[in-house]
Amino acid sequence: MNxxxxxxxxxxFRVRQGLLQVLLVKRGLAPFxxxxxxxxxxxxxxxxLDAAALRExxxxxxxxxxxxxxxxxxxxxxxxxxxxxxxxxxxxLFSGGEPEAKAGSDAAEVEWAAAYKPPLLAFDxxxxxxxxxxxxxxxLEWTTVGFKLLPKKFTLTExxxxxxxxxxxxxxxxxFRRKVALLGVVEPLDEHRQEGIQRPARLHSFSARKxxxxxxxxxxxxx
Amino acid sequence: MNxxxxxxxxxxFRVRQGLLQVLLVKRGLAPFxxxxxxxxxxxxxxxxLDAAALRExxxxxxxxxxxxxxxxxxxxxxxxxxxxxxxxxxxxLFSGGEPEAKAGSDAAEVEWAAAYKPPLLAFDxxxxxxxxxxxxxxxLEWTTVGFKLLPKKFTLTExxxxxxxxxxxxxxxxxFRRKVALLGVVEPLDEHRQEGIQRPARLHSFSARKxxxxxxxxxxxxx
DNA sequence: CCAAAAGTGTTAGGAGTACACCCATGG
DNA sequence: CCATGGGTGTACTCCTAACACTTTTGG
Numbered sequence: 001m002n003x004x005x006x007x008x009x010x011x012x013f014r015v016r017q018g019l020l021q022v023l024l025v026k027r028g029l030a031p032f033x034x035x036x037x038x039x040x041x042x043x044x045x046x047x048x049l050d051a052a053a054l055r056e057x058x059x060x061x062x063x064x065x066x067x068x069x070x071x072x073x074x075x076x077x078x079x080x081x082x083x084x085x086x087x088x089x090x091x092x093l094f095s096g097g098e099p100e101a102k103a104g105s106d107a108a109e110v111e112w113a114a115a116y117k118p119p120l121l122a123f124d125x126x127x128x129x130x131x132x133x134x135x136x137x138x139x140l141e142w143t144t145v146g147f148k149l150l151p152k153k154f155t156l157t158e159x160x161x162x163x164x165x166x167x168x169x170x171x172x173x174x175x176f177r178r179k180v181a182l183l184g185v186v187e188p189l190d191e192h193r194q195e196g197i198q199r200p201a202r203l204h205s206f207s208a209r210k211x212x213x214x215x216x217x218x219x220x221x222x223x
Numbered sequence: 224m225n226x227x228x229x230x231x232x233x234x235x236f237r238v239r240q241g242l243l244q245v246l247l248v249k250r251g252l253a254p255f256x257x258x259x260x261x262x263x264x265x266x267x268x269x270x271x272l273d274a275a276a277l278r279e280x281x282x283x284x285x286x287x288x289x290x291x292x293x294x295x296x297x298x299x300x301x302x303x304x305x306x307x308x309x310x311x312x313x314x315x316l317f318s319g320g321e322p323e324a325k326a327g328s329d330a331a332e333v334e335w336a337a338a339y340k341p342p343l344l345a346f347d348x349x350x351x352x353x354x355x356x357x358x359x360x361x362x363l364e365w366t367t368v369g370f371k372l373l374p375k376k377f378t379l380t381e382x383x384x385x386x387x388x389x390x391x392x393x394x395x396x397x398x399f400r401r402k403v404a405l406l407g408v409v410e411p412l413d414e415h416r417q418e419g420i421q422r423p424a425r426l427h428s429f430s431a432r433k434x435x436x437x438x439x440x441x442x443x444x445x446x
Numbered sequence: 447c448c449a450a451a452a453g454t455g456t457t458a459g460g461a462g463t464a465c466a467c468c469c470a471t472g473g
Numbered sequence: 474c475c476a477t478g479g480g481t482g483t484a485c486t487c488c489t490a491a492c493a494c495t496t497t498t499g500g
Contacts, residue, residue: 004268006227006298006309045227045307049298073296073311075229075272084268086229088296088309157479174481175463182461198477199470380452397454398490405488421451422497 004084008053009040009125011132012066012092015149019114020165022129023094024121025060026109031081032122036113038129040087053090061110067093067148072131079124089128091135093148116168140166144185147206155193155201156180227307231276232263232348234355235289235315238372242337243388245352246317247344248283249332254304255345259336261352263310276313284333290316290371295354302347312351314358316371339391363389367408370429378416378424379403 012023024036039060043052050068057063071091077084113119118129139145140163149162160176180186187207192200235246247259262283266275273291280286294314300307336342341352362368363386372385383399403409410430415423 004227004229004266006229043227043298043309046300048300049296049309070296073272073293075266075311077269077271086266086272086309086311088298155479172464173479174465177480178482179462194471196477197472199479201479378452395490395492396452397492400453401455402489417498419450420499421449422453422499424452 004086006043007040007085007087008043008049008056008090009038009087009128010053010057010068010090010092011038011071011129012057012061012063012094013115013132013136013149014094014096014112015162015165016096016112018161018165020116021112022115022118022132023061023063024111024113024119026111027122028108035122036111036119037122037125038089039110043088049088050090053088053092057092060108063094065095067095067145071128071135074124074128076124087123087128089132091132093145095148095151136166144206147185150206153189153191153193153203153205155203156186157201159186159204227309229266230263230308230310231266231272231279231313232261232310232351233276233280233291233313233315234261234294234351235280235284235286235317236338236355236359236372237317237319237335238385238388239319239335241384241388243339244335245338245341245355246284246286247334247336247342249334250345251331258345259334259342260345260348261312262333266311272311273313276311276315280315283331286317288318290318290368294351294358297347297351299347310346310351312355314355316368318371319374359389367429370408373429376412376414376416376426376428378426379409380424382409382427 014021014023023039025039027033027035027037039056041052041056041059043049047055049070053068053070054066057066057068069091071089073086073088075086079085079087115129115133118126121129136145146159146162146166150158156177157173159180160171160173163176164171185207186204189203189205191203193203194200237244237246246262248262250256250258250260262279264275264279264282266272270278272293276291276293280289280291292314294312296309296311298309302308302310338352338356341349344352359368369382369385369389373381379400380396382403383394383396386399387394408430409427412426412428414426416426417423
């Protein structure tokens with residue numbers, strides 16, 4: 001029983017240029033040297049699981065402002081060749097805020113990879129990724145986590161692009177906007193942002209206050 | 224790190240007489256002596272988490288034919304006064320098949336308690352129960368787990384009672400039956416069962432074959 | 447014929463989907 | 474005035490929810 005160790009692994013997503021990405025770290029040591037893996041590590045003695053996940057994320061990536069929730073616990077006896085390691089996986093969303101997630105305090109190589117076309121992963125991390133993607137798609141459609149992938153102020157087109165990147169299909173602009181408006185969880189601001197040569201887009205913000213009303217009735221957000 | 228141990232705890236539900244129940248075991252030892260807790264115990268060295276959950280369930284209750292899935296991992300540093308114990312909780316559904324879940328090989332006191340009015344529970348088991356109830360309600364509405372709480376052959380009224388017990392509200396018989404029929408996952412049998420003095424009810428069975436078609440499109444089962 | 451649960455259809459309102467054009471801006 | 478993405482409304486279909494009476498059986 002004493003050889004049993006508990007680790008956390010964090011699958012963190014972001015959307016960039018209409019593409020869903022996950023953060024990966026290149027392993028410098030055996031086993032699986034040179035392959036990519038999720039940021040993670042062992043849980044400390046007096047640390048909650050959530051705290052461990054947050055700490056690992058910060059240590060390896062410098063990312064701080066994230067949405068974090070527990071995903072699933074993987075515990076097959078031989079999933080780690082070094083011995084019995086139970087991995088509590090976490091699911092995180094990066095808001096795309098300014099502090100670009102670069103390599104953190106660890107000197108390890110860190111990369112945002114295409115979530116739907118990842119490189120070869122270490123351990124059972126491919127299974128973890130698949131599970132995380134499933135959870136993400138599901139949460140996107142039935143909760144408001146979509147907003148966690150955006151900064152505080154965003155345009156409706158940006159919001160739509162988040163949905164399209166994750167669901168993997170195009171959405172109708174009019175229907176999308178109508179539904180967002182109907183839910184009443186976004187507030188239009190009196191600010192605009194100009195991205196290129198064209199008409200400036202109105203900025204919006206997520207209204208947690210308005211959202212509260214929905215929580216009771218199953219918080220539907222179906223696209 | 225060596226004082227860290229991993230346990231599984233199983234929340235198993237059944238529906239009896241229109242009431243949702245959970246299986247509890249009375250603790251014979253400190254801590255929390257005399258309080259009720261979920262069946263569970265430590266994970267063995269070469270045992271997967273799923274296997275551990277199934278084993279504990281069998282040891283303490285004799286229940287074998289169940290639907291089992293992982294629920295959540297609770298890992299607050301002080302959740303167990305004896306030391307650091309991380310609990311991987313499981314969610315199980317008892318089909319109500321004949322082999323009545325009585326006290327198992329352990330001589331411990333075992334009881335089916337009202338899930339929505341449980342007695343005082345040990346450790347953080349109340350939080351685990353609340354989480355399991357939430358998961359159950361959710362799965363009931365969006366998947367077909369409802370059938371896992373019934374034997375192979377059942378009447379539509381029994382199915383409806385399962386839904387009502389878990390959702391905590393009355394459902395309209397006609398709407399319920401129409402939706403079940405529309406989904407096409409139940410097959411009417413040429414058998415009837417007479418419960419009391421009244422008209423016999425037709426028996427039905429769950430058709431996994433027909434269900435497969437639905438899996439793609441999010442498997443909705445909303446009541 | 448009485449009690450008890452089984453079984454069965456219709457209607458109205460709301461949500462989802464498909465679909466095409468004008469607007470504001472910078473160059 | 475042109476290119477680019479921002480922004481808007483209507484019609485049809487389908488799903489949901491509300492609602493009440495007849496049927497079958499045993500006593």
